[in-house]
Amino acid sequence: MLAYIIRRLLLIVPTLLGILTLNFIIIQAAPGGPVEQLIAQIEGIEGGAAARMGGGAQSEVKLSTGSNSNYRGAQGLDPDLIAKIEKMYGFDKPAWERFLIMVKNYFSFDFGDSFFRDKSVVDLIIEKMPVSISLGLWSTLLVYLISIPLGIRKAIRHGTPFDIWSSSVVIIGNAIPSFLFAIFLIVVFAGGSYLNWFPLRGLTSPDFEELSLMGKVLDYFWHLALPLTALVIGSFATLTMLTKNSFLDEIGKQYVTTARAKGLKENQVLYGHVFRNAMLIIIAGVPAALVSIFFTGAFLIEVIFSLDGLGLLGYESILSRDYPVIFGTLFIFTLISLLVNLISDITYTLVDPRIDFEARG
Secondary structure (H helix, E strand, C coil), rough: HHHHHHHHHHHHHHHHHHHHHHHHHHHCCCCCCHHHHHHHHHHCCCCCHHHHHCCCCCHHHEECCCCCCCCCCCCCCHHHHHHHHHHHCCCCHHHHHHHHHHHHHHHCCCCEEECCCCEEEEHHHHHHHHHHHHHHHHHHHHHHHHHHHHHHHHHHCCCHHHHHHHHHHHHHHCCCCCCHHHHHHHHEEECCCEEEEECCCCCCCCCCCHHCCCHHHHHHHHHHHHHHHHHHHHHHHHHHHHHHHHHHHHHHHHHHHHHHHHCCCCHHHHHHHHHHHHCCHHHCCCCHHHHHHHHHHHHHHHHCCCCCHHHHHHHHHHHHCCCHHHHHHHHHHHHHHHHHHHHHHHHHHHHCCCCCCCHCC
16 A cells, blocks of 8 residues: 555656646636736726836836737837836746746745735635635535435435435436526525525625624524535535445345344344445545535635635636736645545545555556
8 A cells, every 4th residue: 555655646746747737838828918917907007007016117108109019908018118017927038937937936835926916825825715615614514414314215215206206306406507506596595586585795794793603603604505505406416326326235235134134123234234334435535525625616606606715716816817826726726636535545445445556556
């Protein structure tokens, strides 16, 4: 097992490098980079753009009829000003040199500062993390609380009308994209066209600090109700069917027949013998499920419900071409995902010693 762990750890470096390279090429080819973003703001004489350029920036915004800049919207701006903007964002260097500098910094865990937010990438991630953790933690808990009992019930009553109609509900729920269901919830319950029962944005009300302890708890879950419903509705199908199939597989084994022949009650057979073996694969998959919901599942939900978490941060960073935030979060989340997948594999071997990844390798 040690050799397998070492191999997996060594593979992390080329995997990260490959993902960073691919995304760097794609994003660099996309129009509307940070230089063009700031040029557009300067053309609009925005104070924020001048502030990032320094105190005398506005005095430098002058026309030049001979400008040959390749940036959209830069025609007429002083070439010296364009050069200053390029140097500020590091675009005075060729793309291959910028990539090498980024890789060197990232592998030493120096992710730099955001182009447009005046904060370091790490500080931004820490600031936004509580919202994403709230969504991920509660949605994962609800998915497991719904899926495991439902899957067990379906296995016990396999082939009955309950199994058939519950399978229909599970399939329909899985087929509906979470973002589409989120829009439906907003239209119906958040002041869209019908009811106005739930808030549309944020995790807390403006007067949250003035509420009692119980009031804060209720206010928190009141704001979470619609986002969690949208997340859960499309997430429990896979786990439900996995639980059902695991139980069906175990129920048909010889030790279950033996336990029943000894006169044990059905609940004793199910929860004293079958449950322990059937749940091994489900328990081992918990780490990967947590990371999946924390960092990917809530992306569009955060955007739709204006929840200031990692998903909304990533979305806004892509729109504004905030490269340090885009690549920094990509690097961190990819690294976490790779490590958690390794932990998940190790967990499999701990809960079921018959699994030997090293022998397969």
